[in-house]
Amino acid sequence: MQIAKKYLTEGLIQLTILLSLIGVRVDIDSYLSGYYTPLIEINVGPSSAYTQTPFHNLRDTLDGYSVHPKCPELDYFFASRRLLDEVRTLGSPRFPTQLNAWLVHQVSATDKADCGPSTSNNTDTNSGLESPGDEVRNDSEHLPDSGQEVCKTTPELGQRPCSAGACGFFKEEEDVKVKEEEEPVPLTQLAHSSTLEQESLLEGITALSDPARHHPPAIDIDQHWSNLLSLSVTDLDDLDSLVTERLSDLGTDITSAISQDVSLHDAMVTSAGAFGVASERAESRPVTQQQGTLLRLDSHSDASPGMAVGLAALPFATVCNLTGNVSSHSALGGCLDEAVFDQINQLGLEGLDTQLMGSLESIDPQVLEDLDSDSGLSLESSSGGPVSPGSSEMSSSSSSYCEDECGATGYSSEVDSVPSKGIMEYNTTWSPIDLSESVWHDHSYSSPAFFNQPSVTLPHKGIKEEPLSEDDDDGPRFDDRELSRDELRARALCIPFSVLQIVNMPVEEFLEVLDSHGFSPEQVTLLRDIRRRGKNKLAAQNCRKRKLDAITGLQEEVERLHAQRGRLLREKQLTAKTMGAVGQQIKQLTRDVLARLRDNSGRPLNPERFTLQCGANGRVVVQPVRRPAVSTSTGNKTDKRKKEKKQ
């Protein structure tokens, strides 16, 4: 998931950069939220919740190419990633995406305050023409002539604290975690490093796109577009034609360029403090809004490869040169109309990966503290159900025991709390892998609360509990919660590990814990029992799930066989009817033929005494009807009986 997110984010960021360079302001947050809808569908697979996958094994194969055979979701996921890598190696800058949110207009610095962190736009329907509505008109009225175009990406990409893929890609995130141990930095901020890195990159690139600093030469707009479109002669013919059509509309108002589904407030960022404002607004945005956008926006991953060659392949300078012209709400705005965007939406974006990632490496971790990611998808996409209490505490899951059994662990990965001190040493050694998206349900050991709260187990009935607010303190949150027996035992024996930790840590780590902490024999026994019971609990859940699946499969097969039986019976009846009809026809034909034949005496043949036989060579011959052997046999029998009687 993280990898998919990363790719997606990269692509969108790159597209955003490109569009910003030509003066188009893009709201990618809503798109990013919507992108995960299909991923959610993947994650809510039927067996995902019960699949126990030793993802600590995957830690050693961060590329993820070694997929546990029992995790089809991961298999699918890594296969997709591998395909993406292969596509990457081809050098073709393509990434199938679709953007549904666009905004093309300028905003003055004074509008920033007016716009504010509104959240209404993201909950609008897909028809972007109606969503911005009045605001579009207002903004168009406020369009300053000297307004600067600023590319803004709302950092709403909720970064899961850990996932197999993310661990492989965001090394710097791990570095941040190490640093986090030194400084009590909220994990919430740290977990979104990927997004922040991209923003940092954008911040650096914005200088290039800033018309105030980068005044492109005044070149004819049509020539620019000709250059632009000529780069995709084969794949963008439609786009070309569309653009040509749109060129006739160059005189239209700039507001017409707002094609669809524009999250106006999110997209409007003035030139002053672009990213700061963006980040602040991102923080203030309610998560529920992200959910709304997540459900509202659709995303396509099936974009035709042919369309993948486009803006991403544009020379950087060419795009830059367009900046000033387009930003001045010239007639080019008409070119950026809906139909054109539909084409552009499918353009590939991976061409700049290397360059961008290189810039991402230079992220300043300190910046992460100022930014937040609403991660409108983390909770929803991961749980597929009620948010587990304490899900917000998965934080340390980004750095702790979210390992294999996280398959049944559920929920998510909202990162916001302080990691458990007792497990800090493991936080640094275990790669964070968040498989919460593969989880459907709660289990005692799966509650994310246990990551941070040693010796605390969420009882099963905790599923029905309302999700706790994320800003709750750890202490009272768990005091009023019923503890499992193992948690009570662990507390009684002062075991500094939560049940979840005990269960989920790799065996090597577990043995090391047993050896290095100087536990008493009772404590060791309890630790082993807790681990055994926890694993067995998950195994039982998995087993039951498989059993139900098997039952379901058998029921389906029974239904299928019933249907097949009925179909065969009908075929049999039909065949019998056909055979009967054919037999009657043959009999009738035989009678007709025989009636027209004459014997040596010139008399017609008796149909009862003669019949027609069709030979293998196709010849038809008249044969006398053989008396049934039964009659002879019966005669023989009667003879035998007579003889017996005589005897």
Next chain:
DNA sequence: ACTAACTGTCATCGT
């Protein structure tokens, strides 16, 4: 009170 469904746990077996 009874029942079905769900869940945790134990014992056992195989890998």
Next chain:
DNA sequence: AGACGATGACAGTTA
């Protein structure tokens, strides 16, 4: 030998 997964059986809980 030990860890682990799978699974049947049993018991507790809950609706």
